[in-house]
Amino acid sequence: MVQTAVAGNDTGLPMKELAKRHGLRAAGALPSLPAYVRQLWAYRHFTGAYANAKVSSSLGNTRLGMIWQVLTPLLNAAVYFLIFGVILAGSKEMDNFIAYLCTGVFVFGYTQSVVQNGVQSITGNLGLIRALHFPRASLPLAVVLVEARNLIASMAVLITIVLITGEPVTVEWLLMVPALMLQTIFNTGLAMLTARLGSKIVDFKQLVPFIMRIWMYCSAVLYNVQQFEKRLDGWTLRLVEANPMLVFIELMRHALMENVPLAGSPTRLWVQSIIWAVIVGIGGFVYFWRGEKGYGRG
Known part of the structure; x- marks a missing residue:
């Protein structure tokens, strides 16, 4: 006969107090914010490896591969220039409309x-989340790392466009670095918010394209920012x-x-x-x- 011994609590203390005394906590309990930051740092290599895998899987099946990271914003800028610069004559309202437009398109x-x-960094990785233990913030953070990496190639193309269209190299170009760093911090918080x-809201990702389109139209990406002053005043102006995307775009244009x-x-x-x-x-x-x-819970 096999006897099973069950340990009892003979100290007279409540179980929660006893667990606290011995440094125990409930399984699956939310870690403190400092502890969570330390966990995220400890998993930094996992986050980097996951970001690299996302880049390879997203473009590995295309003939042009990584070139699409540059072609996509270029094609968008070409389409917008045709519509807003040529057809709607936006290029006649200001000098170097091409550089102005491309800066807005690339930054936005x-x-x-x-x-x-x-927005789908959690819902698109439920299998990974349920199979492995790691801080879930690694997933939206990996998204930011992928897009920051893509941004480097995009900025090289943007600088080339700016130079070709006649803008001189000045010391203010150095302001690009802090401007993009601030935007990256902003993007990191935004990625985690939307994640x-x-x-939690299954249909939220269906709304994102519409939200981003409206946001783009409100950020002076495609037209002269002075249009706001012509139509608005006071607190509405x-x-x-104060639109954050307008602010980041304007900083890059200023640089x-x-x-x-x-x-x-x-x-x-x-x-x-x-x-x-x-x-x-x-x-x-x-x-x-x-x-x-x-x-990851059902």
Whole structure:
């Protein structure tokens, strides 16, 4: 006969207090925010390897492969220039409309790709989530890493376009680096925000293309930003000019182009970009962390 011994609690303490005394916690409990950050750092190699695998799998079956990372924004810019620059005569309203338009398309495309892929970073990896233990923030973070890598090639093409269209190289070009770093922080928070929303609201990813299209039209990507001043004033103008994507696009235009009209002074744009990066970057991460226990559950 086999006897099974069951350990009892003979200390007289409640089970929760006893577990706390011995450093035990409930299985699947939400880690503290600092502990979660440490976990995410510990899994940084996994995140990088997963991002590399995503790049290979997404373009490995095409003939042009990585070239599509550059061709896609170029083709978009060509189509928009034909419609807004030639047909609607937007190029007559300002000098170097090509560089102006391409800057908006490339910068907005960075955030657009992060959102479109981030929204399904959880729902598209349920098998991985249920099979392995790792901080789930690794998935939207990998999305940002992939798109940041794509951005490097895109920026090389954008700089070439800006030079060909006659813009001089100035010391202000160095401002591209902090501007893109702030946008990347913003994008990281946005990826985590949309990842959790996409995991909780099944149909949210169907709305994302419409949301991004409206956002693009409100960000002066395709037309002169001075159109806002002609049609709006007061608090409505200030609200539109505080649009984070408009802010990041304007910072990039200010860095790459001379005598370009802006939605505000460079100082105000930098302050706004820092505020947006902090609010969305930290807020999106905290919001995602709060839902850590629920990802992958049916």
